[in-house]
Amino acid sequence: MLTCKDVAHRADALIDGELTGWDLLKLQMHLALCGACRRFVDQMRVTRDISRTVLALPPEDLKGTEAGRIDSLLSRLHDQKQHGGS
């Protein structure tokens, strides 16, 4: 039987869908009986979602500059090809 400490250290693998077979089953059995660990896993899932959401946003000073940067890159690529660079 896993302890709460074991579950806490496997929580990332669980929420990232990386546990399978017996490892997953043992953890699910513990969660079925332990409300504290269920809340911990929920906390970790929310933390993962928040960090992903925040990291997907452009840094404040880059917001709204994407179109210009894309044009600049494509222009540099065009120049590079014109001059036979790689």
Added chain:
Amino acid sequence: MAPSTFKDPEFLARLAAGDRAAFEQLFRQYNAGMVRLATTILKNRASAEEVTQEAWLSVLTHIGQFERRSSLAGWIFTILVNAARRRAVNDGRIVQFDHDDRIDPLADAFDGRGRWKHHPELRESMTAEHIVADRDMLEHVEQAILHLPPAQRSVLILRGQRGMESADVCRILDITDCNMRVLLHRARQTLKSRLEGVLA
């Protein structure tokens, strides 16, 4: 377009042909993460932006050589990290991702039998929607991520990229799977504690 289709041959062909719309999709998906990761490595925002631009040029130039053995995200971030490593070496710095001497944030959370000393609580206000809608909270999370040790922050950034596989993260940072999991665990634990502190 969902990131999974970034490996679609038709999408890659459009990219190789210089299709602006295809490149824009890719750029909007990954540029923020690339700048964040390059900043983490180089500790200098201007250099990070230069390196990111160079990485994008390299991606566009060599997209025909992408063999789909890794995810496209993994391939792009490999190019970025290699460029950032070269820049760091030129600047006289050594870049390592396997060093993290911080203690485990959960080290003192359990009794001798592995049970919680204090039961975790889930706050209703701790949701991604709530955080993103609140500018101050967003800033708190940004700052919390910024204050993570570089190795933890790098893993968190890479694991947050859509389409990125965990094997890609290990290869890009040249760390073991076990090390990557420890870094990710510590990063999320620290972030969770900071969020709980702000929401308390």
